[in-house]
Amino acid sequence: MSQKVITPEITRPPVPPFTEETARAKVQAAEDSWNSRDPKKVALAYTVDTIWRNRNQFINGRVEVEAFLTAKWRKELDYKLKKELWSYTKNRIAVKFFYEWHDTQGQWYRSYGNELWQFALNGQMQRREASINDLLIEAADRQLV
Structure with a gap:
């Protein structure tokens, strides 16, 4: 898949090519953004025409990303x-x-997974492939408090 050149005013640093330091910074930025639970903010990290596979769902474009995250x-x-x-x-x-x-009944879950990310030259994510599994846990067993 070719990289797209997007105008500098929407650059999302760090940008490729990645070093270990900039890759770690990109991962931390993604963690921080997703932990905001703000679908509009999170969606801005992705290209307008981003392509996702999330579990068994296929999501195309930033508008669908925002809708997916809102429901999530x-x-x-x-x-x-x-x-x-x-x-x-x-x-x-x-x-x-x-x-x-x-969930709304108070049942806790821990979801584990792996993601593969591909970025445009401006640092926005073009492609995201996510494999995720859920495990029921007790509230007392939570690790992320």
Whole structure:
């Protein structure tokens, strides 16, 4: 997939090509953004025509990303996420992550997964592939408080 050149006023640093330091910063920025649980803010990190696979859902474009995240955080209450850099190349980053949340009945979950990211030259994410599994947990077993 070719990289798109986007105007500098919407650059999302750090930008590719990544070093270990800038890849770690990108992962931390993503963690911080997702932990805001603000769909509009999070969606701005993605290109207008971003392509996602999230579990068994296929999401196309920033508008669909925002709608997906709005629905996600209506269901996944008190969501808290931790991401860790797995590897990186010029414009790609792989992460492992887990997050905890509860449903409207108070059942807690820990969701584990891996993501593959591909970035445009301006640092916005063009592609996101996420594989995620959920584990029921007791509130007392939470790790992200």
